[in-house]
Each structure stands twice: as structure tokens, then as C-alpha cells.
Amino acid sequence: MLDFTYYAPTKVHFGKGKHKDVGKIIKEYGYKRIMLQYGKGSIKKSGLYEEVIKALAENDIEVVEMGGVEPNPKISFVREAVKLARERNVEMILAVGGGSVIDSCKYTAAGAVNDCDVWEFPTRKTIPSKSLPVGCILTIAAAGSEMSCSAVITNTELNMKRGFNNEVNRCKFAICNPELTYTVSEYHTACGIVDIMAHTMERYFTVCEPTDLTDRIAESILKSVVGAGRVLMENPCDYDARATVMWASSLSHNDLTGCGRENVLAVHQLEHALSGEYDYIAHGAGLAVLFPAWARYVCKYNISRFAQFARRVWDVSDTDDAAAAYGGIEKMAQFFADIKMPLRLRDFDIPSDCSARLADLCTFGKQREIKSFISLDYDRVREIFESCW
Amino acid sequence: MLDFTYYAPTKVHFGKGKHKDVGKIIKEYGYKRIMLQYGKGSIKKSGLYEEVIKALAENDIEVVEMGGVEPNPKISFVREAVKLARERNVEMILAVGGGSVIDSCKYTAAGAVNDCDVWEFPTRKTIPSKSLPVGCILTIAAAGSEMSCSAVITNTELNMKRGFNNEVNRCKFAICNPELTYTVSEYHTACGIVDIMAHTMERYFTVCEPTDLTDRIAESILKSVVGAGRVLMENPCDYDARATVMWASSLSHNDLTGCGRENVLAVHQLEHALSGEYDYIAHGAGLAVLFPAWARYVCKYNISRFAQFARRVWDVSDTDDAAAAYGGIEKMAQFFADIKMPLRLRDFDIPSDCSARLADLCTFGKQREIKSFISLDYDRVREIFESCW
Numbered sequence: 001m002l003d004f005t006y007y008a009p010t011k012v013h014f015g016k017g018k019h020k021d022v023g024k025i026i027k028e029y030g031y032k033r034i035m036l037q038y039g040k041g042s043i044k045k046s047g048l049y050e051e052v053i054k055a056l057a058e059n060d061i062e063v064v065e066m067g068g069v070e071p072n073p074k075i076s077f078v079r080e081a082v083k084l085a086r087e088r089n090v091e092m093i094l095a096v097g098g099g100s101v102i103d104s105c106k107y108t109a110a111g112a113v114n115d116c117d118v119w120e121f122p123t124r125k126t127i128p129s130k131s132l133p134v135g136c137i138l139t140i141a142a143a144g145s146e147m148s149c150s151a152v153i154t155n156t157e158l159n160m161k162r163g164f165n166n167e168v169n170r171c172k173f174a175i176c177n178p179e180l181t182y183t184v185s186e187y188h189t190a191c192g193i194v195d196i197m198a199h200t201m202e203r204y205f206t207v208c209e210p211t212d213l214t215d216r217i218a219e220s221i222l223k224s225v226v227g228a229g230r231v232l233m234e235n236p237c238d239y240d241a242r243a244t245v246m247w248a249s250s251l252s253h254n255d256l257t258g259c260g261r262e263n264v265l266a267v268h269q270l271e272h273a274l275s276g277e278y279d280y281i282a283h284g285a286g287l288a289v290l291f292p293a294w295a296r297y298v299c300k301y302n303i304s305r306f307a308q309f310a311r312r313v314w315d316v317s318d319t320d321d322a323a324a325a326y327g328g329i330e331k332m333a334q335f336f337a338d339i340k341m342p343l344r345l346r347d348f349d350i351p352s353d354c355s356a357r358l359a360d361l362c363t364f365g366k367q368r369e370i371k372s373f374i375s376l377d378y379d380r381v382r383e384i385f386e387s388c389w
Numbered sequence: 390m391l392d393f394t395y396y397a398p399t400k401v402h403f404g405k406g407k408h409k410d411v412g413k414i415i416k417e418y419g420y421k422r423i424m425l426q427y428g429k430g431s432i433k434k435s436g437l438y439e440e441v442i443k444a445l446a447e448n449d450i451e452v453v454e455m456g457g458v459e460p461n462p463k464i465s466f467v468r469e470a471v472k473l474a475r476e477r478n479v480e481m482i483l484a485v486g487g488g489s490v491i492d493s494c495k496y497t498a499a500g501a502v503n504d505c506d507v508w509e510f511p512t513r514k515t516i517p518s519k520s521l522p523v524g525c526i527l528t529i530a531a532a533g534s535e536m537s538c539s540a541v542i543t544n545t546e547l548n549m550k551r552g553f554n555n556e557v558n559r560c561k562f563a564i565c566n567p568e569l570t571y572t573v574s575e576y577h578t579a580c581g582i583v584d585i586m587a588h589t590m591e592r593y594f595t596v597c598e599p600t601d602l603t604d605r606i607a608e609s610i611l612k613s614v615v616g617a618g619r620v621l622m623e624n625p626c627d628y629d630a631r632a633t634v635m636w637a638s639s640l641s642h643n644d645l646t647g648c649g650r651e652n653v654l655a656v657h658q659l660e661h662a663l664s665g666e667y668d669y670i671a672h673g674a675g676l677a678v679l680f681p682a683w684a685r686y687v688c689k690y691n692i693s694r695f696a697q698f699a700r701r702v703w704d705v706s707d708t709d710d711a712a713a714a715y716g717g718i719e720k721m722a723q724f725f726a727d728i729k730m731p732l733r734l735r736d737f738d739i740p741s742d743c744s745a746r747l748a749d750l751c752t753f754g755k756q757r758e759i760k761s762f763i764s765l766d767y768d769r770v771r772e773i774f775e776s777c778w
Contacts, residue, residue, distance in 0.1 A: 001404075001628075001629055001632040001633070001636075002404070003403060003404025003405060003407070004401075004403050004404065005400065005401065005402055005403070006400075006401040006403065007400040007401070008397060008398075009397075009398035009400075011394065011395075011396040011398075012393075012394065012395040012396070013394055014392060014393050014394070014395065014648070014649075015390075015391070015392025015393065016392060018392070210629050211629075212613045212616060212617070212629070212633055213609065213610065213613040213614075213633050213636055213637055213640075214636075216608075216609030216610075216612060216613055217606055217609050217610075219605075219609070220602065220605030220606050220608070220609050221602065221605075221606075223605060224601045224602040224605055227601060228601070239390075240390055240599050240600075240601070243390040243649070244390070244601055244602050247390075247602055247648065247649070248602055251602075256645075259403070259636065260403075260632070260636070
């Protein structure tokens with residue numbers, strides 16, 4: 001087991017109706033003027049917006065609004081939000097939404113109290129040591145941003161999607177009411193499930209062993225999410241299945257599944273090139289295509305690990321390790337198909353010769369290699385993209 | 390899944406040599422005068438004491454010492470420590486030791502800044518809303534106090550051992566170096582393993598279902614600890630096994646294993662009567678005797694849960710639920726025997742007619758019942774104690 005630091009200080013308020021406590025929760029921290037960010041308006045249609053505004057008003061909390069966060073949040077939006085947060089001296093940022101809204105809030109929070117442009121965070125020109133507090137009301141189980149130290153942003157001018165990992169990014173609190181996800185479409189529910197599984201599997205498929213306890217926790221999350229995912233395809237309003245997926249979302253990316261292991265997120269780096277270039281591709285859908293392709297490509301470099309994954313998560317019974325290992329990957333791909341995820345790059349509306357361009361983006365123009373069981377340089381990354389056309 | 394709040398803000402620094410960072414870590418928080426508590430001197434024999442003092446001195450941290458915390462820490466000691474902490478205006482309390490030392494520090498920290506006697510915390514006469522920060526260097530994997538909100542104290546005047554659960558009890562940081570546990574005796578290693586398993590199983594054996602993800606995480610911890618426990622009986626200096634047990638200690642009692650479930654700790658309440666009355670009985674050893682006895686007594690009230698436990702944790706293959714359920718309990722008892730734990734109350738140096746007295750203590754003189762799959766009143770508690778004579 002490698003040395004690690006585990007720090008997951010987010011206070012999670014989990015359960016039915018919990019979003020109605022948001023005013024009380026914020027008041028207890030003593031914040032009186034907050035910025036509220038949300039997406040394109042689905043929270044207005046569902047009535048959640050009004051409930052949140054009411055809860056805040058009842059606790060005398062002044063609200064500065066910045067609605068309209070886009071999926072794959074844009075740096076231009078964040079820059080505006082930072083300007084407004086500074087002008088209005090807000091004390092905290094409240095995200096009502098999913099990973100995109102939370103990530104937008106994390107950038108806004110860091111930008112508001114650090115004297116630099118927010119693009120300096122993902123490019124590591126500035127490493128912030130402070131940020132405004134961020135809280136969230138989660139409306140989709142997927143990104144795990146509610147407990148993670150990550151925040152992803154898209155720079156449309158440079159056509160780049162980049163992450164920024166820092167302890168200041170941890171939400172102070174997360175309000176997780178599984179009922180709020182009943183209305184998430186089948187497609188986006190499935191995308192979320194893939195994202196959660198990917199966060200867990202990325203940490204699982206690294207080279208440092210043995211980490212028996214961390215392995216088993218990761219396998220627990222995967223098995224539970226697969227089970228709940230199948231239930232949700234039949235009944236999107238199954239509370240326990242929604243709750244399982246929502247709690248798994250937080251645990252998959254709060255570092256619990258990586259304790260004692262390397263943190264690489266190789267497939268995420270492939271996918272960020274894809275959805276950075278083709279903005280309309282949902283992150284989870286991109287991962288559903290790329291994860292099996294990556295796994296098939298690297299499997300031979302660590303057969304025993306893929307065999308353990310196959311046996312413990314997918315109940316593959318092959319006694320031969322290689323057969324089990326490859327069998328597990330196909331079971332994973334089949335599950336993604338079962339929850340109606342795309343399986344090939346051609347399922348997206350993108351050109352058939354995209355691999356070179358994507359490999360170039362992913363390796364920053366052949367400037368970096370992606371760490372994995374083997375180091376993935378431009379040529380290998382391109383092969384992986386090609387293999388899933 | 391029941392609603393829950395999950396809040397585990399302790400920053401865990403896990404790995405080889407990490408205790409040497411203690412001065413740097415405390416300095417980063419800005420504390421300049423701390424109280425150091427430790428046990429009966431084993432940290433002086435091992436050389437750990439000197440390393441800690443050196444690390445603190447190098448970071449200009451003034452130390453007020455209170456060595457001599459006893460196993461099952463005593464309220465008289467804590468009262469002295471509180472007095473000293475107030476006189477010397479210490480800013481935080483550092484525990485170097487196991488659960489007893491950490492718990493003593495938690496009481497001291499709360500006592501130092503609340504104007505009441507510390508016995509008011511476990512008796513709930515005072516519910517503290519503040520406390521001094523506590524940090525720890527863990528030297529034995531067992532109680533989970535390094536991440537829990539619990540603190541247990543013994544009042545020798547009243548012959549009572551009582552717990553006090555409060556969010557102010559969460560350690561600010563925990564330094565967990567598995568190497569520091571190499572010298573823990575086989576007996577105390579085994580006691581720790583039982584305690585860790587008990588913390589997990591107490592939450593597992595409650596009535597609220599389904600909680601698939603929490604169940605699987607609990608089962609993961611149990612399976613890992615059983616495996617590591619067997620390794621440690623052969624090789625007490627196996628790093629990965631020590632690391633597994635140490636990390637399981639934290640996860641078993643930081644509430645992760647109880648998310649969405651009731652928090653009852655029934656067997657702990659039986660055991661607190663036992664080691665409260667017979668101070669020389671190690672908590673884990675008492676649990677090793679009482680857990681199987683309790684399980685055999687209540688099993689018939691929730692066969693399916695015990696059957697799941699048997700199949701997933703102990704690989705029991707019986708298709709009949711009842712047979713599997715009871716089989717699992719015997720496998721657990723056998724494991725406790727394999728790690729050389731006592732199996733019967735008569736293995737302790739206590740009178741054979743102790744059951745009535747213990748049942749009386751446990752039920753506060755027939756004033757309370759212990760919640761479980763069935764409510765355990767005085768007579769039932771007495772039967773359980775008698776069953777394991």
C-alpha cells in the first residue's frame with residue numbers, strides 16, 4: 001500500500017427532502033450573502049429553484065444569481081461570475097445542479113479570492129491556497145464533484161478541457177436528495193453511472209499492489225452501481241437504487257477508492273480530448289466508448305488485475321486468468337450496452353478520421369504521455385481511438 | 390436507505406515514517422502550545438516519544454505533558470488534564486497512543502473550553518458545541534477513535550464506563566503509520582481486530598434495509614481484516630497487513646459503515662458493562678466473547694441478514710438460510726479462536742455468578758433496554774451473559 005493523505009471534509013446531508021434545509025445549513029455557517037449558480041433552467045421547471053429561493057429567503061440570505069451554466073462549463077461564464085462575486089462581495093457559492101454547475105462554482109470561488117485569471121488554475125501557473133466556500137444541492141449523480149477536489153473547465157478559445165485538482169476545491173457541504181434525480185433522463189442516468197464506475201475503475205487499474213481493502217471497497221461500489229443501474233433502467237423512481245447511485249457518486253471520487261494506490265485517471269484524459277473537441281458529447285457516453293477500448297489495449301500488461309476485476313465484479317468464473325480478464329472487459333462493455341450507452345466512436349456525430357486530431361489534443365501535441373500500465377504516447381493513444389471507431 | 394449525515398473531516402496522514410511530520414503538520418495549523426498525552430510509557434521504550442518531541446521542538450511547539458493515560462481511561466486523570474490545559478492555555482491536544490489516549494484527549498479538549506465537569510458529557514447534562522482541536526499519532530489499530538465522534542471514559546467512583554458521541558470529538562488530523570504497530574503484542578493485535586470487526590458488524594446488524602452499498606463496504610472491511618488478521622498471526626511485521634488493519638480501524642468507526650443504517654452498537658453496550666466492572670478485561674477480548682453469544686441469541690429474528698453475512702464474509706455455501714446464518718456465526722467465533730481470543734466469560738478471572746450483576750450494570754439497574762433485532766431487557770441481557778459463561 002502506498003502512502004496517502006485522505007481528506008474528505010465535506011459534510012454530506014443525504015436523504016429525502018434535504019434540499020429544503022439549505023437555508024438553515026448556510027445560516028449555521030453564518031453566511032449572509034451568497035452566489036447561486038445553476039444550469040439551463042431545468043431546476044425552474046421542476047420547482048426546485050423556488051424551493052431553494054424560499055429556503056434561503058426564510059433564513060435572510062441574500063442571493064446573487066448566476067444561472068445558465070452549460071454542460072462542460074465554459075471559462076467565459078466563470079470569468080463573468082468571478083467579476084460579479086467580487087463586485088457583490090459574496091461570502092460563499094451555492095451550486096444547484098450536477099458536476100458542471102459545481103465545477104463552475106469551484107472555479108468561481110477560487111477566482112474570487114485569488115488575483116489571477118482562472119485559466120491559471122488548470123494550467124498550474126497559480127496554485128491557490130484559498131477559495132470561497134462552496135456548497136451544493138446535487139441534482140444528478142455522476143461527476144462526484146460534490147466530494148472531490150477536482151474541477152473541470154472548458155476553454156472554448158483554446159478548444160481545451162482541463163482539470164484542476166486542489167484541496168481548496170472540496171465542497172463545505174453537499175445536500176444529496178436522491179428524489180431530485182427521479183427526473184434525470186435514462187440517457188443521462190446511464191452517463192452518470194458510467195462516470196461513477198470510471199472514477200472507481202481508474203483508481204483500481206493502477207500498478208501499485210496489494211491494497212486489498214481499497215480493492216474491495218472499489219469492487220463494492222462497482223457491484224452496487226451495476227445492480228442499481230439495472231433497476232433504474234426498469235424503474236427510474238426506485239428510491240434505493242437512486243440513493244445507491246448518488247452515494248456511490250460521492251464515494252467514487254472522494255479519494256476513498258484510491259487510498260494507497262496511484263491516481264492516474266488515464267481514460268479520463270482520453271475522454272477530455274473527445275468531449276473537449278466535441279462539446280455535445282456527454283462525458284459519461286465518451287467514457288462508455290473509451291473505457292472498454294482502453295482496457296482491451298492495456299489488459300495484457302496486467303492480466304491478474306483484470307482477472308480479479310472480472311471475477312469479483314462481474315462473477316466471471318473462468319479459471320484461466322487471461323480468459324477471465326478479457327471476459328470481464330466484455331461484461332463491462334455489455335453492461336454499458338444494456339444501459340443503452342454508445343459503444344463506438346462512430347455512434348457520435350464526428351468525422352471518421354478524428355483519431356489523429358484526438359490523440360494530438362490528448363497528448364498536448366505529443367508533449368505528454370498518458371500514464372497507464374504502459375505509458376501511452378501519441379501513437380498508442382491514436383491506436384486506442386482508432387480501435388473504437 | 391435511511392437519511393443520514395456523513396461528516397468525517399479528519400485529515401489522515403497514512404504511511405511509513407509519517408509521525409515524523411507531526412511538528413510540521415501542527416505548525417501549519419498555527420498552534421504553538423499543545424498538550425501531549427500518552428500512555429504508560431511504551432512510547433518511551435520504542436523511541437517514538439523522542440522522535441515526537443524532536444519533531445515538535447524543531448517546529449518551535451511548546452509541549453505541556455500529561456503522560457500516564459491508563460487503558461480504559463479514567464475520569465480522574467482527565468479532570469487533572471483539564472485543569473492543566475486551562476492553566477497553561479494550550480491550543481490543541483496531541484494524543485500519541487491508541488483509543489484510550491485519544492479518548493482521554495477528546496474529554497480533555499471538551500473539558501478545557503466548557504465550564505462544567507467532564508462527567509456531564511457522557512451523562513448528557515451538557516452537550517458541548519465546542520472543543521479544543523485534537524490530533525493523534527496512532528500506535529494501535531483498534532478503537533477507530535482517530536476518525537470517530539466517540540469517546541469512552543470510566544468513572545471509577547461510580548464504577549461506570551460511558552461513551553460520549555459528538556461532532557466536536559472528531560480529530561482534526563490523524564497520523565497513521567502502520568510500522569508503529571509492529572510491536573503491538575499478538576494478544577492486543579487480535580483484540581484490535583475484534584474491535585474493528587465489531588464496529589463494522591454492529592452497524593451491519595441493524596434493521597434498516599436495503600442498503601446494498603453500505604452492506605458491501607462493511608463486508609469488504611470484514612473480509613480484508615480477517616485476511617490481514619490471519620497474516621499477522623504468522624508475521625506481525627507484514628506491512629500491508631498492518632496497513633489494512635490500521636485503515637480498517639479508521640473506516641470501521643468513521644460512520645462510513647453505517648450510512649443509511651441505524652447506529653445501535655448493542656454488543657458494545659454489553660461489553661462496556663463487562664470491562665467497566667472488570668477493568669483488566671481488554672475491550673476487544675470482551676467483544677470476542679460477547680459478539681457470537683449475542684449473535685446466536687438474536688439470529689432467529691433476522692435470519693436473512695445473518696445468512697448474507699455468512700455467505701459474503703465467510704464464504705458459507707449452505708443454500709438453507711438458517712443453516713447458513715448459524716454457520717456464519719460459528720465461522721466468526723472460530724476466527725476469534727484462531728487469533729487466540731477468549732471464547733467464554735470463564736476465560737476471564739471473574740466470578741461465575743457475574744451475569745446478574747453485569748445485566749444490572751448494562752441496563753442501568755433495569756432502567757433501559759438495549760436496542761437490537763429485539764429489544765434486550767434485563768432478563769434477556771442476563772441470558773446472553775449466562776450463555777457465554
